[in-house]
Amino acid sequence: MLLIYTHKLTPRLRYAFKHVFTRVLKIPIEFTTRVEEFIAHGPLKMTYTKQPLQNEFFVKSHELLFDHGVGDVEINVQQWDQVACFFSTNSDKSILPYDIFAATFYLLSRYEEYIPHVKDEHGRYPVNESLAFKHKFLEQPVIDIWAYKLLGILQERFPELNVKQTPFQFTPVISVPLVFGYRKVGILRTISGTFGDLFRFRLRKVLLRYAVLFGIKKDPYDTFDDFINLHLTYKVKAIYFFLFAKYATYDKNISVYSNVFRSLIKSVSDYAITSLLVSYEAFSNIDVLKKERKRLSDLIHRPVVRVMQHYNKLDFPDTYRNLIDAEVNEDYTMGYPNTIGFRAGTCTPFYFYDIGAEMPTPLKINPVVTTDFALKEIGNTQQIIDKITRIGEVIEAVNGNFVFKLHNTTLIENEWKGWREIYIKTLQRFGSKK
Template structure:
């Protein structure tokens, strides 16, 4: 269905955010016009986006951010409209009392992360500096909520129009940075790890290591068959992301050259989509990242589509710039490792917009709501209740709920059962 928007002047920012909100979220084919007579003559769904109202049309007043270029200091306050946080206030002439398009652009492009800030050692951008954290709307997909409020206004104005419909869905990603805990690591690493356990008096770990190597018990991290069985029983689909880095202080998995690792990766591809888990060095060195992608493609025998960063900081925007150069299509790393919620304010996939060049890239960012690092050392069942509320918010806007886990999360029986219970509650 076609939507016409009157604008005095088209800019890359306007084109980008309208195609996300009115296109991706509402399902319209968006067209712009700069001539008043063309706008008046159009008989379908339409509204104007300008500084001043033309007549009796649906009118959204612009704040001005979408006409700018580069990153500037912005002075604005956050308040509420119909119990939803809002900012970039405009006059009462506007159907909505704030510029939802400028506000959404600010959040989705991560405008605030381009501004000067002190980086931390986990997420690069400290959550304490984010607008969503400061004003307590991190757990609300505000961009989608604002867009659905615009939809209601358009439905009231154009009651005979049938609006497109999308559906809620949940998505579970399994990161594999270390494929096996003890087995297949090689004799030298086995001896070294055993001596370390002895010197540190880790007797339980030492026995576990020997029992695993003697095949008296399965490797603790080898939970792949159980994951597949659970997925089949509950009609779920998992994506698997494997790390193929050189052995280093950051990467302790078995060699990417080992046939058993190749067989594992290929076998998981029979049950879900596969992607790359870039190593720490690859996130900071373009050439190393390129090598890791080539390794992945050599094993899987097809072009890499998906990437995920789970336990390292996002290195924004450099990581996305490199992914885009290497023609990665989708990335699932947009979120806070130790906080539930929406880092970019939306539960809908969006294209990466480079604010430095004012360009839209081909890379599509899939935001996540939970990284399993949050679950370490806590009662997971209590988090399920919190996530139920978050799910309700996402269902209300027919969005997507992405969860990131890793194979090591399923070693402990309590954690495994709790995560399985979480997955059952969160599936669509």
């Protein structure tokens, strides 16, 4: 057990240290503010304060972990052995040249998203406002990299320190905003879709639509058997997020009362974790959120404890406060919809810290590193495969969790050319098949 001395023990400090040591490195830690207890402890200890007590392992602290609320924080991003870092310690006595714990808190808490900013058309935080994007470290899980650099330094100082590392994980998450493209969508949508295709001279789509409606062909959006078979083959545990809400401007799935729809969800839930894609309306209406969650839970006869936000809508801190009030345990929205990267600087699941209340919460956040939409614009099939491989290898190096968001439409070959091959190659590389 590593004992950490600090002059003031705060919720922020506990939160940052526990993520680095307990969640990333799996090193048990305890805290003390008593000098005599620290001195009496064995060799495995460190101080986090302004000045060292003796000649111990010392990291000079930044004020951020002893502060409250949100204010102006001066940040100067520099390089630390080829990885971006900030909050320089400016101390010859500090073992680390940067306060990685304060930097960890800044990124994990999404401190920058509390600061006033211009949102996009869906009320989302734009990626180009982020520190990671501006300083070109968005595609690095810097917190995990810092943690492993710290581990190396600790093991040089304390050779007796044994660490049991967690294995790398690959987790596909399948977003299902529209379960069928043509089937069971209703007469009005069928008519309007037909005329829209005719107007644009998309005759193949017209023929496909009616081949599906007359039962001659399978609906192209119904790719669930394909996904399930692939995941079983490569021993991958996927999570499916179904939009199970009433029809609206941005929520266009078929009726929640459709027996075909309900049967399909129950069928998928027999093979994989099935959860809720929170509707656009429920984003700001907790009563609707609770209703959608209960409706899905009643259908699959299991508690729905995980969610993903439709359109990747995320507004700090209200979105996560609503999820906590609705008794949701886990969220899979922490990522950017059209950009590859680590929005919170980590590939390790963490817990939401509410800066307004100055306390950690029980809501587990699972960072999503990329989406099919973000990758689609890269180039040809091989370039996309190469990019996915590089992302996965970065996460493997720090024993993280590679959460890859796809859609049920991703395997439609005529719309997503080459993506079946891309996904199979990804599963072959990062799945568990022996």
